Amino acid sequence: KVEIDKIMFRNQYDNDVTVWSPQGRLHQVEYAMEAVKQGSATVGLKSKTHAVLVALKRAPSELSDHQRKVIPIDDHIGVAIAGLTADARLLSKFMRTECLNSRYAYESPLPVSRLVSTLGNKMQICTQRYGRRPYGVGLLVAGFDEMGPHIYQTCPSSNYFDCKCMAIGARSQSARTYLERHLQEFLDSNVDDLVRHGLRALRETLPNEQELNTKNVSVAIVGTDTDFTLYDDDDVQRFLTGIEHEKRERGAPAPMDVAEGQDG
């Protein structure tokens, strides 16, 4: 009876982002985070010199092209998206404008941390204003600036996290498990090895019958002496060749995806 009551009450407090539930939760924000988990997986990781994104592109039907997952923002920053593509497009446009303004005003690239915190502030507004809804997209921001390479994760809750590596999207827990297991190897990796690690992590999120191929994978690299470069279709083959004959790591079944706990 208590369970049913909880569900019943949840519905009373979940129509407006400006309404708290009795448990101290904003259900609209949590629902938005669900949208991210529905998006296809994407992985970001970094070494001492480079940051890399790999993403799984989904095709809505056999007739359509695979959906673009990685969006370049500036010469030194790009993002991989999971969730509502339209919301991602809007945020990308904002990020591009911020970067461009910085280049005009200061003739230097916008530091990645500054861009991400400005983005976080923008996203927070619609978690606290009547009539708005949270942005239903999670981003993995890969960038390189004076402080080195960066991977940031952003959530619809407007929280952002500085990461050594991260995976978001459907079945991303399996990818995160791979990343945790191999964390120590990333810092000193060269770029090709780094991408291969990302692809292996991404592969963990696939059902057994599916494989990574040039159609459904995007790779992006940015770092020292490397502007943000996006690889799609045939350009991805050279990275895939490295891991084609390996077996997946999945032994024991991955732990259940746990709903992200509420912030702080």
Place this chain on the structure above:
Amino acid sequence: MTLYPTVTGSSVVACKYNGGVIIACDTLGSYGSLAKFKDLRRVVKANQSTLMAFDGEVSDFQLVERYLRDIAQEDGFHDDGIFQGPKDTLTHFSRVMYQRRSKMNPLWNNLVVGGWEDSEDRPFLGTTDMIGTMYEDNVVATGLGMHMALPMLRAGWREDLTEAEARELILETMKVLFYRDAWSLNRIVVATCVKGDMKIDEPMEMETQWRYQAYIKPPQ
């Protein structure tokens, strides 16, 4: 609307040397042809790695100083170790100067920005005028200094100038400016910036020679 300046500073002279930049100006604030303010400081620390010097309207630069403080404060609030460097500062203020000129209400100053550019690990020196013309160079001067000091600086400049040599070169130009610029003073401030360190010296009086017979006993 600034139509004409009221209290003004005269020339700024600056050059790069091996490992740093050096900037000098006199300490005079002129009220027209009245030498009113004899201890005006025209070189300031813009931020952690940048010096800024001005000529022209004093009150307009006081506004620029406020902007500099606000920017440094904002950077501090971010608390991420990222601060504006000389290039950011010069570019930003040249855009500000241009915007003001476009509103027909200029900041009546020439700004000289010098410092250590951490992102490129090299000394930086540049200037912007009151209408937003911005450029970088190894040697820079404003006002009458452009006409009198710059040729001297260009003749004497080398890539591997030591600080002492640069200081001597700058001092020579400042002396010439005192002899020839009617709105100048022989009391000057010299400032230097190297990687990780900035110094604005206390004012010093320049030795100049006036004991010419023509001055002591003017011909009748």
